[in-house]
Amino acid sequence: MSDAHDSAADAPMFAAAAWRLTAFEADLTARVRELARTRFAPRAAEFDANATFPTANFADLRAHGLLGVCVPRAYGGLGADYRSYALAAAEIGRYCGATALTFNMHVCSCLWSGALADALEMSADQRSEHERRRARHYARIVHDGAIYAQPFSEGGSAAAGAVAFATVARRDGHGWRLRGRKIFASLSGHADYYGVLCTETVDDARLSRRHTLYVAVPAGADGVRIEGDWDPLGMRGTVSRTLVLDDVWVGDDEALMPSGLYYQAATRWPHMFLTLTPTYLGIAQAAFDFTVRYLRGEVPGQRGEKRRQVAVKQHAVATMRIMLEQTKALWFQAVSEACIDPSREQVSRAHCAQYAVMENANELCRQAIRTCGGQSMLKDLPLERLYRDSRCGALMLPWSADLCIERIGRDALYLEGEQDP
Ligand SMILES: Cc1cc2nc3c(=O)[nH]c(=O)nc-3n(C[C@H](O)[C@H](O)[C@H](O)COP(=O)(O)OP(=O)(O)OC[C@H]3O[C@@H](n4cnc5c(N)ncnc54)[C@H](O)[C@@H]3O)c2cc1C
Numbered sequence: 001m002s003d004a005h006d007s008a009a010d011a012p013m014f015a016a017a018a019w020r021l022t023a024f025e026a027d028l029t030a031r032v033r034e035l036a037r038t039r040f041a042p043r044a045a046e047f048d049a050n051a052t053f054p055t056a057n058f059a060d061l062r063a064h065g066l067l068g069v070c071v072p073r074a075y076g077g078l079g080a081d082y083r084s085y086a087l088a089a090a091e092i093g094r095y096c097g098a099t100a101l102t103f104n105m106h107v108c109s110c111l112w113s114g115a116l117a118d119a120l121e122m123s124a125d126q127r128s129e130h131e132r133r134r135a136r137h138y139a140r141i142v143h144d145g146a147i148y149a150q151p152f153s154e155g156g157s158a159a160a161g162a163v164a165f166a167t168v169a170r171r172d173g174h175g176w177r178l179r180g181r182k183i184f185a186s187l188s189g190h191a192d193y194y195g196v197l198c199t200e201t202v203d204d205a206r207l208s209r210r211h212t213l214y215v216a217v218p219a220g221a222d223g224v225r226i227e228g229d230w231d232p233l234g235m236r237g238t239v240s241r242t243l244v245l246d247d248v249w250v251g252d253d254e255a256l257m258p259s260g261l262y263y264q265a266a267t268r269w270p271h272m273f274l275t276l277t278p279t280y281l282g283i284a285q286a287a288f289d290f291t292v293r294y295l296r297g298e299v300p301g302q303r304g305e306k307r308r309q310v311a312v313k314q315h316a317v318a319t320m321r322i323m324l325e326q327t328k329a330l331w332f333q334a335v336s337e338a339c340i341d342p343s344r345e346q347v348s349r350a351h352c353a354q355y356a357v358m359e360n361a362n363e364l365c366r367q368a369i370r371t372c373g374g375q376s377m378l379k380d381l382p383l384e385r386l387y388r389d390s391r392c393g394a395l396m397l398p399w400s401a402d403l404c405i406e407r408i409g410r411d412a413l414y415l416e417g418e419q420d421p
Helices: 023-050 055-063 082-095 097-119 124-144 261-268 270-295 311-336 344-372 383-390 401-413
Strands: 168-171 175-185 193-200 212-218 224-227 241-251
Touching (some): 023 055, 082 270, 082 311, 097 124, 097 193, 097 261, 097 270, 175 193, 270 311, 270 344, 344 401
Parallel strands (some): 168 193
Antiparallel strands (some): 168 175, 175 241, 224 241
């Protein structure tokens, strides 16, 4: 397999001085890039071919302390903030999309219960209870190497944020009883805990998004089942099969956020949904890097044959570079301004960034194949995998490409609360 990279094409995606990264960001991204380049890239083709979970990569992430990348320092983690994590995750996506995407599901369990929760409103009692509970989750991750998944999709409109989750949690003693079914549960069969989003039933009232509960379900709990096959077009290493929760009891302490707090997070910290983009930004970079190396005759097995002399190829590379730079600049700005209670303009820019990354990653892969030619898409080269993986980005809810377009247009044309007569 020819996933090796030469040094010229492996410069940092965001050079520390040029993008004014903090010392922490520069160090973290450098370490993560080296790990992904040397360990994840050579394995990517195999996980893709067999549609198997990148267990070896997660072992490496654990060995390097990266499972706890967004666990606050006070709990033994690296304490990376939102942007530092996003920059590091993009470097993983560059070398193995499926690893970056599944790692994101795991990291969200720390980011949402950590830095995000810290910014949200809670009563003093709620906060101290949350501190106690998250300490348990973080200890599992930091000390035991536990891996968390993030299954919220159900096949209806809930994952899009339009209605309450149909997976329900009913109070039962000092805990809840969960019933429901989650599709595309990435890390299925490989996670130790599933960070499930479900709706708490309150008396006989209709299910409400305000009662969304975010709770960790141990993989081995009674009533947890994984169903269905997994043989998709792209992102094959994510192993996103169906998770069935059949009357599963979980204790109060499994709550990853206090009741009702997820709803506050989703409405006040919307950039939480932008964390799927680093994976695909990394893929966009990889498609460009590959094209340059291929046309320069530097891809292993090419015998040094250069294909860069033709003007049309130079032109194509130029348009790819422009698209990549536009995408990275917009993404960097959106990620940099993530905060609680962002302005409407900032939220709209985040939607633009999501759309641009997801669509442009696929477009850059398409252009890379068109520019490099037929031999470049043979299966012993990574480009055709990048192309297939990149196709999945626009489908990711709640900020799918369609939904971003809908919101960007509406927010530009209507003021807050404004309606047509
Ligand atoms: C590789 C991969 C890994 C994934 N991993 C996870 C995971 O770990 N956890 C998880 O929860 N999910 C995961 N997903 C699922 C993903 O986020 C979506 O939920 C899923 O792709 C939706 O599939 P669907 O067939 O139900 O499409 P639909 O939801 O029917 O979407 C089809 C189209 O309809 C649009 N649409 C959907 N709802 C609305 C609406 N209310 N209003 C307007 N337009 C709408 C969408 O934008 C989309 O373009 C993963 C998906 C993939 C491809």
